[in-house]
Amino acid sequence: xxxxxxxxxxxxxxxxxxxxxxxxxxxxxxxxxxxxxxxxxxxxxxxxxxxxxxxxxxxxxxxxxxxxxxxxxxxxxxxxxxxxxxxxxxxxxxxxxxxxxxxxxxxxxxxxxxxxxxxxxxxxxxxxxxxxxxxxxxxxxxxxxxxxxxxxxxxxxxxxxxxxxxxxxxxxxxxxxxxxxxxxxxxxxxxxxxxxxxxxxxxxxxxxxxxxxxxxxxxxxxxxxxxxxxxxxxxxxxxxxxxxxxxxxxxxxxxxxxxxxxxxxxxxxxxxxxxxxxxxxxxxxxxxxxxxxxxxxxxxxxxxxxxxxxxxxxxxxxxxxxxxxxxxxxxxxxxxxxxxxxxxxxxxxxxxxxxxxxxxxxxxxxxxxxxxxxxxxxxxxxxxxxxxxxxxxxxxxxxxxxxxxxxxxxxxxxxxxxxxxxxxxxxxxxxxxxxxxxxxxxxxxxxxxxxxxxxxxxxxxxxxxxxxxxxxxxxxxxxxxxxxxxxxxxxxxxxxxxxxxxxxxxxxxxxxxxxxxxxxx
Ligand SMILES: *Cc1c(COP(=O)(O)O)cnc(C)c1O
Numbered sequence: 106x107x108x109x110x111x112x113x114x115x116x117x118x119x120x121x122x123x124x125x126x127x128x129x130x131x132x133x134x135x136x137x138x139x140x141x142x143x144x145x146x147x148x149x150x151x152x153x154x155x156x157x158x159x160x161x162x163x164x165x166x167x168x169x170x171x172x173x174x175x176x177x178x179x180x181x182x183x184x185x186x187x188x189x190x191x192x193x194x195x196x197x198x199x200x201x202x203x204x205x206x207x208x209x210x211x212x213x214x215x216x217x218x219x220x221x222x223x224x225x226x227x228x229x230x231x232x233x234x235x236x237x238x239x240x241x242x243x244x245x246x247x248x249x250x251x252x253x254x255x256x257x258x259x260x261x262x263x264x265x266x267x268x269x270x271x272x273x274x275x276x277x278x279x280x281x282x283x284x285x286x287x288x289x290x291x292x293x294x295x296x297x298x299x300x301x302x303x304x305x306x307x308x309x310x311x312x313x314x315x316x317x318x319x320x321x322x323x324x325x326x327x328x329x330x331x332x333x334x335x336x337x338x339x340x341x342x343x344x345x346x347x348x349x350x351x352x353x354x355x356x357x358x359x360x361x362x363x364x365x366x367x368x369x370x371x372x373x374x375x376x377x378x379x380x381x382x383x384x385x386x387x388x389x390x391x392x393x394x395x396x397x398x399x400x401x402x403x404x405x406x407x408x409x410x411x412x413x414x415x416x417x418x419x420x421x422x423x424x425x426x427x428x429x430x431x432x433x434x435x436x437x438x439x440x441x442x443x444x445x446x447x448x449x450x451x452x453x454x455x456x457x458x459x460x461x462x463x464x465x466x467x468x469x470x471x472x473x474x475x476x477x478x479x480x481x482x483x484x485x486x487x488x489x490x491x492x493x494x495x496x497x498x499x500x501x502x503x504x505x506x507x508x509x510x511x512x513x514x515x516x517x518x519x520x521x522x523x524x525x526x527x528x529x530x531x532x533x534x535x536x537x538x539x540x541x542x543x544x545x546x547x548x549x550x551x552x553x554x555x556x557x558x559x560x561x562x563x564x565x566x567x568x569x570x571x572x573x574x575x576x577x578x579x580x581x582x583x584x585x586x587x588x589x590x591x592x593x594x595x596x597x598x599x600x601x602x603x604x605x606x607x608x609x610x611x612x613x614x615x616x617x618x619x620x621x622x623x624x625x626x
Pocket of ligand 1: 289435
């Protein structure tokens with residue numbers, strides 16, 4: 106961006122620009138003498154940003170918040186390839202052309218802020234989150250040292266401290282990292298290092314076989330990360346769940362004992378708070394008590410469900426969280442912060458640094474003129490690290506705790522409303538009668554399949570309903586809801602509410618729209 110000399114020119118030129126109008130269309134060249142421009146930031150580029158900004162506000166934000174607009178304008182890959190000019194060649198592209206292309210990008214992109222987007226565990230639109238994202242990118246720095254990220258170092262400390270205290274981690278540590286999967290990897294790596302510190306320098310050779318105990322409904326990142334960390338996917342031991350999808354406490358203890366009998370060392374039990382499909386909250390308190398008895402690290406994967414900690418009325422779902430050693434919490438899911446905002450938190454104050462530091466001399470010099478304990482980057486497994494905290498900070502600062510809590514309570518209320526509505530509506534059948542989180546799983550039974558004997562063949566037919574309706578909703582662009590099989594259940598819809606602006610009206614829409622699309626099947 107502008108350096109010292111040019112900043113002055115910019116400030117001086119502001120009144121002139123205002124007089125000319127910021128979005129003037131007159132042609133300009135790249136010179137410092139251009140009214141309103143500087144050598145480093147020509148007026149033409151400023152105009153480009155302003156025009157693009159106006160266009161984004163209209164096409165990507167306002168239009169996509171209109172429930173009558175399309176959530177998606179679906180094209181198959183070949184068709185989309187021919188519709189979009191994505192190839193890059195040797196010539197420059199004009200600003201006008203880039204704005205035109207940006208319009209197309211928006212046109213064919215999924216509108217995750219749309220009130221009818223329920224496809225995954227993120228979505229919704231937050232003005233302050235977007236403002237935070239834009240400011241982050243305008244300042245474009247890396248989070249590793251106080252030297253280049255003074256404000257963001259302090260901001261990260263503040264926000265992680267606040268999140269930690271909500272979990273009852275009163276004197277812990279944490280880091281924002283790229284995704285819940287990576288947060289879960291941090292947990293495994295810390296748990297393993299705590300048990301076998303030599304793993305950092307000498308690797309796995311010579312260490313006993315280790316395992317990780319998790320729920321059969323737990324997130325697949327556990328497997329991926331066990332493979333990544335050289336433990337192998339087979340080191341993940343799945344534990345049976347009850348009929349609500351919650352890990353059974355006695356089965357956890359049984360798994361620990363069996364593993365030990367087979368010569369393995371269980372290094373971690375992963376407790377999920379808000380499973381990805383069913384939204385189950387594992388009995389954290391009881392499992393943590395079992396783990397403490399056996400000296401095993403308790404990790405809570407709250408990537409999806411930890412947002413409940415904001416509400417006094419909902420935090421009981423994670424009772425016992427203060428006994429956990431670590432927590433994965435993705436504010437970009439339930440709290441509606443823009444992608445990606447993922448926190449890893451731990452109660453062990455110095456462990457992140459001990460486990461991950463490599464003390465690069467060119468970056469983390471110990472003889473700097475300021476307090477180098479504020480250079481927090483060596484806690485990370487990365488070098489450069491995107492600033493993720495400002496999006497969340499801006500939202501949280503704007504709303505305050507009380508409104509944020511009400512937002513979370515609202516989506517739980519919408520899920521309860523939808524559940525009750527589905528119970529009463531012909532053609533719908535719930536997977537769980539009393540979902541704990543905002544996931545509401547259900548089958549739609551088209552009129553042609555109603556009132557029949559529920560044989561294996563009948564369920565086979567039901568399994569084809571959700572994919573067929575999903576195709577229709579995507580092609581028509583009216584709604585996006587995910588589906589999957591799970592446990593002994595054939596394909597069912599998973600309505601999942603993370604958009605905090607959701608109201609009962611959208612819940613009604615989901616029911617009538619799925620009925621409309623599925624009626625003729
Ligand atoms: C989404 C999710 C993850 C993974 O988070 P990403 O940010 O997508 O990597 C992990 N655990 C659970 C329970 C999740 O729902």
